Amino acid sequence: MFVAVNPVLPPFFRRLWRAARTVLAASLACAAGAAFAAVNLTVLMGDDMAASSEFVQRLRADQEPGGKFELVRLGPGGTETQPAAEQAADAERAANAGVRTRSLRGASSSSSSSDVPLTMAVGPAAARAAVERPGQEPLVLAMLSRLEYETLKATSPALKRADRRVGVLLRDPAMTDQLALVNAVLPQKHRLGVVATPESEPLVRELQRAAQGANPAWDLRVEYAPDARSIASALRLVVPNSDALLVLPDLIGDNQAATLSVLRAAAGAGLPVFGASEGLVRSGGLAAAVSTPSQLAQQARQLGQKVASAGNSSNAPLVEAATPATVRVNATVARGLGLRLPEERELTDRLAAPR
The missing domain is CATH 3.40.50.720 (NAD(P)-binding Rossmann-like Domain)
Structure with missing residues (x-):
C-alpha cells in the first residue's frame, strides 16, 4: 500500500x-x-x-x-x-x-x-x-x-x-496538513510513527481521523510515554515499524530534550522526522509546515x-x-537520508492546493 x-x-x-x-x-x-x-x-x-x-x-x-x-x-x-x-x-x-x-x-x-x-x-x-x-x-x-x-x-x-x-x-496546523506534507515528501511511504503523552489524546484523535480519512489510509503507530524516562522505550516500539516519525505539538514537541531524543532515535534508524515548528527543522527534523x-x-x-x-x-x-503558509526543509538532513526533495516554495504550493 x-x-x-x-x-x-x-x-x-x-x-x-x-x-x-x-x-x-x-x-x-x-x-x-x-x-x-x-x-x-x-x-x-x-x-x-x-x-x-x-x-x-x-x-x-x-x-x-x-x-x-x-x-x-x-x-x-x-x-x-x-x-x-x-x-x-x-x-x-x-x-x-x-x-x-x-x-x-x-x-x-x-x-x-x-x-x-x-x-x-x-x-x-x-x-x-x-x-x-x-x-x-x-x-x-x-x-x-x-x-x-x-x-x-x-x-x-x-x-x-x-x-x-x-x-x-x-x-x-491541522493534522490533514501535516499528513499532506509527509505525503508530498515521501510519496511511496505509508507508515507513520508517533510518540505521544497521555495529555496529547485530542491531538492523537485528530491525527487518527485524518489518517483514516486519507485514500489510502495511513498505517499509524502510536505509543505513549507517561514521562520523560518512558520516551526511549516507546521509541523502541515505534521506530522499527515506521517509515517516518511525526513530532506532535505537545509536551514532547515543546520540550527540547524530549524532541532531541526523538531526533536521535530517528537518525540512528535513518528515518525522517516531521513536525510543525522551524525549531524542529533547525534541530535535525526533515521538514515542517509552519x-x-x-x-x-x-x-x-x-x-x-x-x-x-x-x-x-x-x-x-x-x-x-x-493555515500553513510556509514549508521549511533541512537540506542537510535530506542529503544525509539520500532524499531529493522539491523546493520549499513548491512544497508550500502543494499544501495550499485543493485536496
Whole structure:
C-alpha cells in the first residue's frame, strides 16, 4: 500500500494556479481591510513572549488608517497593568499610527454607534481572562495550541456563553496538513510513527481521523510515554515499524530534550522526522509546515471578521487551525537520508492546493 499524491501540475498550469491564488489573496486582503476599517479592535496581551509581541505588532501595523486599536496588557490573575514607560511608548506609537491604547474598561463606552467592537486575546493567559470578563462583544482567542484550547474548553464554561460569538485560532496546523506534507515528501511511504503523552489524546484523535480519512489510509503507530524516562522505550516500539516519525505539538514537541531524543532515535534508524515548528527543522527534523506569528495575525483578522459578522445561530466557538503558509526543509538532513526533495516554495504550493 502506498500514499496517494496529488499529481504535479505542468509548469504552465502551476504558474497559472499561483497567479490566481495571489489575485484571490489580494482581493481577500482588501476586503478584510475594508471590513476592519470600522472595527474597534481591543487586543488583550497576557505575556511578553517574542511570538506574542510579533503577533500584536503585525495587528497594529495592519490597522486601517482611522481605525481604532486598543492594547490592554494583563498582569497575574488577568488584572490590567502597564508600566508608565510602556504607556508613554504606546501612546507615542498610537499617535504616529493613528490608533489608540486605552483601558478595556473604557473601550465600549467611547465607541461610536457605527463601530463593530471586537476583542482579540493573544495567548492562553489572555484567553482565560477574556472569556471570564463580562461583555457581549465578539471575541477571538489567538495563539493557542490545540491542547491549551482543550484545557480552556474543559475548565471555562463561560467559553460557550449564548450571548457572545467566539472564534479560536490555533497556532498549530491541522493534522490533514501535516499528513499532506509527509505525503508530498515521501510519496511511496505509508507508515507513520508517533510518540505521544497521555495529555496529547485530542491531538492523537485528530491525527487518527485524518489518517483514516486519507485514500489510502495511513498505517499509524502510536505509543505513549507517561514521562520523560518512558520516551526511549516507546521509541523502541515505534521506530522499527515506521517509515517516518511525526513530532506532535505537545509536551514532547515543546520540550527540547524530549524532541532531541526523538531526533536521535530517528537518525540512528535513518528515518525522517516531521513536525510543525522551524525549531524542529533547525534541530535535525526533515521538514515542517509552519505559520509565523505575523501570518497568524493576518489569519486572526480574517477570523475576526467572520465572527463579527456571524449571526447568533450557535454558541459553539468557531475553531480554525493555522493555515500553513510556509514549508521549511533541512537540506542537510535530506542529503544525509539520500532524499531529493522539491523546493520549499513548491512544497508550500502543494499544501495550499485543493485536496
